[in-house]
Amino acid sequence: MLGRSLHARSTLILVATLLALAPATAAAASATSSASAALQPTSSPPAVSADLVALAPTPPMGWDPWYEFGCKANQQLVEQTAQAMASTGMAADGYRYVNLDDCWMAPTRDANGNLQADPVNFPGGIAALASFVHGLGLKLGIYLDAGTQTCMQRPGSASHFAQDTATVASWGVDFIKVDYCYTDFTPPQPLFAAMEHAIMATGRPIVLSVDDDGFDDPWTWGPGLATMWRTTNDYTAYGAQHGNWWAAVLEIADINAGLYRYAEPGAWNDPDNLLVGTGLLTVAQERSQFSLWSMMAAPLIVDGDLRSMSPATASILTNREVIAVDQDPAGLQGARIADRAGHQVWIRKLADGSYAILFLNADAHPGTIALSASRLGLAHTRYAVRDLWRHRSWTSAKATISATVAPDNVVMLRVAPAARG
Numbered sequence: 001m002l003g004r005s006l007h008a009r010s011t012l013i014l015v016a017t018l019l020a021l022a023p024a025t026a027a028a029a030s031a032t033s034s035a036s037a038a039l040q041p042t043s044s045p046p047a048v049s050a051d052l053v054a055l056a057p058t059p060p061m062g063w064d065p066w067y068e069f070g071c072k073a074n075q076q077l078v079e080q081t082a083q084a085m086a087s088t089g090m091a092a093d094g095y096r097y098v099n100l101d102d103c104w105m106a107p108t109r110d111a112n113g114n115l116q117a118d119p120v121n122f123p124g125g126i127a128a129l130a131s132f133v134h135g136l137g138l139k140l141g142i143y144l145d146a147g148t149q150t151c152m153q154r155p156g157s158a159s160h161f162a163q164d165t166a167t168v169a170s171w172g173v174d175f176i177k178v179d180y181c182y183t184d185f186t187p188p189q190p191l192f193a194a195m196e197h198a199i200m201a202t203g204r205p206i207v208l209s210v211d212d213d214g215f216d217d218p219w220t221w222g223p224g225l226a227t228m229w230r231t232t233n234d235y236t237a238y239g240a241q242h243g244n245w246w247a248a249v250l251e252i253a254d255i256n257a258g259l260y261r262y263a264e265p266g267a268w269n270d271p272d273n274l275l276v277g278t279g280l281l282t283v284a285q286e287r288s289q290f291s292l293w294s295m296m297a298a299p300l301i302v303d304g305d306l307r308s309m310s311p312a313t314a315s316i317l318t319n320r321e322v323i324a325v326d327q328d329p330a331g332l333q334g335a336r337i338a339d340r341a342g343h344q345v346w347i348r349k350l351a352d353g354s355y356a357i358l359f360l361n362a363d364a365h366p367g368t369i370a371l372s373a374s375r376l377g378l379a380h381t382r383y384a385v386r387d388l389w390r391h392r393s394w395t396s397a398k399a400t401i402s403a404t405v406a407p408d409n410v411v412m413l414r415v416a417p418a419a420r421g
Contacts, residue, residue, distance in 0.1 A: 045262050046224035053266035055205055056227045058327040060175070061300040062097025062141065064273050067235070067280070068304050071103035071152060074121035077307075079132055084306040086136045093318050094327060097175050097207070098133050099141030099301070100126075102152045109155055114167050130172035141175030141207070142168050146191040147182030156182055161198040169202035180212040188212040189221045196225050209270065209299075213237075219259050223267035228299050231256050231269045245280040246408060250362055253292050263297050263333035270299050277304025277313040284409040287389065288360060290316050291410045294326035295334035295346045295358045321388040322412060325356045334358070343369045343405075347376070354416035356388075361405035369411075370402035382418040387411065 063081055065073040082098045085091045104126070106116045117125050130140040144164055145156040157164040157178075168176065178195050180188055192210040199206050211230040212218055222229035232238075232255045238248035256271040263269050274293060276286040293300060302317060309317070325348065334348030334356065342363030348356040355376050359369040373379055382397045389411070395418045403411035 045220060045222075045267070048223050048264060048266040051205075052224070052227060055266065056207055056268065057265045058094075058329065058331065059268045059297055059299040060097055060207055060209075060228065061093075061095045061323075061327075062099055062139075062175075063095065063302045063306060064099040064101055064141075066101040066303060067273060067275065068278050073101065073103065075124055075129060078129060081306050082133045082136050082138055084309075085138060088306070088309075088314060089318055090306070091136070091138060093320060093323055095300070095302070095317075097139050097141045097301070099143070099175060099177065101143045101177070102145075102150045102179070103154060104143060105150075105154050107154060113160070113163065115155060115160075115164055125171075126168070126173070127171040130174075134172065139174035140172065141177065141209075142171075142173045143177050143179065144168070144195070145179040145181050146188070146195060147180065147184075149182040151179055151181035157195070158183070161194050162201065165195065165198040166202055169199070169204040169206065173204075173206065175207040175209065177209040177211060180210075180215070185215075188216050188218070189225075193225055211270075214255065219262035219269055223262065223264065227266065228268040228270040231259055231271055235272060235275070240280075245275060246282075246285045249275065249281070249285070249289050249292075253296070256296055256298070257336040260296070260333035260335045263331065265329070265331040268297060268299055269333065270301075271296065273301045273303035275304070276302060276316055277306065277309045279304075282408065283312045283316075284406065286313065286316055288408060288410045290319070291322060291358055291389075291412045292346075292360065294322050295348050295356060295412075297326060297328070297331060297333040297348075300326055319388070321386070321391065321414070325350065325388070325412075325414070328356075337375075338371075341367075343367055345369060345371050347371075350414075352416070354414055357401065357413045357415055359403050359405050359411045359413075361407055361409055364407050366404060366406050368402055368404045370400050373399055373401055376415060378415070378417065384416050384418045386414040388414060 078098060085095050104118060104122060106118050110116045133140045147156045148158045149156045178192060196208055199208055208226040209228045210218060210226045213233040214231045218229035219231060232252045235245060235248040238251040240248040252271045256269055259269050274289060275281050276290055328350045330351035332349050334346050336344055336346045338345035344360040346358035350356060357371060361367050382395050384395050386393045405411050
């Protein structure tokens with residue numbers, strides 16, 4: 001959240017390995033830098049309950065207003081956005097959550113100490129808003145903070161966990177994001193665990209999203225406690241405050257890349273909202289971020305004005321072939337196996353045995369990026385290739401899978417053994 005100071009972050013221990021995702025070898029993708037390798041966990045993440053798996057078997061998809069609207073988000077915006085999600089087909093494509101962020105609440109609690117909606121921005125109240133959103137077949141999310149204040153200095157939930165979760169649950173909320181501002185760096189795990197217990201006590205199935213900016217390695221304790229957890233700070237902590245939002249996207253992807261072992265159904269690494277449609281990225285960069293987040297099995301929470309999105313933005317956000325990779329039921333986060341001179345190769349194994357491949361060019365010049373077919377177990381055989389952005393298919397028996405990629409752009413493929421005729 002904007003306004004939060006940078007937290008110290010644990011040093012990532014990086015090694016070059018793909019292990020379970022694909023067979024070893026591959027000369028074309030063997031040159032990996034330490035920045036592109038995978039994090040080795042010191043212990044297995046906690047088990048994920050069947051309830052959490054049922055709640056979010058695939059990464060949650062939806063909308064959040066923060067980067068685009070900040071504290072200016074209001075009832076009309078949320079209602080119109082929900083309508084846009086339904087009318088544009090986004091809801092049919094899997095975008096279900098319409099989320100509020102900081103500043104939705106009044107500056108003070110009511111006479112009984114309950115949170116209340118800001119009377120100016122949300123005059124109808126949150127229960128009525130939830131009813132409106134539910135009427136469109138969508139779900140409503142809301143924002144709380146584990147500290148004494150929210151990041152924007154609205155009432156925090158410290159000492160009010162049970163009261164606040166009961167309040168928002170009674171309004172019909174389906175998703176709660178819990179932030180970490182004004183906590184005096186109290187260890188986040190017990191704070192978020194207390195919030196989860198409070199949510200369970202309401203009896204309402206609610207997705208819990210926790211956000212400590214990756215301060216205390218939430219991927220090591222988040223599974224089994226929350227549905228999703230932020231792995232990084234906000235974009236503004238990585239240079240975006242100086243206008244270089246694309247560089248911030250790449251740095252966040254660098255951090256999240258090493259955490260692929262910790263994602264699974266019901267438990268997702270969250271590298272922050274998508275900037276697609278905010279105007280902060282070029283169309284090529286938007287396509288690239290959407291592809292990266294889908295390869296990383298990240299929640300696809302869009303942060304733009306969906307009421308007036310361009311045809312280019314709409315085509316990115318509703319590309320069902322790329323969404324299918326993000327929402328693959330196996331829930332395996334893809335791994336970056338090569339990063340050399342700005343040319344990156346990502347691989348993700350999918351539930352049907354095929355592989356999603358992403359060639360990303362983060363260099364300033366066009367370049368050819370390649371991967372050995374043997375890396376996918378496809379040496380000396382024909383295989384089927386599908387380009388997920390150009391929507392074209394072909395078969396090949398070449399030893400190398402390659403593509404020429406424009407700057408800041410991607411080629412995203414789905415590859416599988418060719419059907420025998």
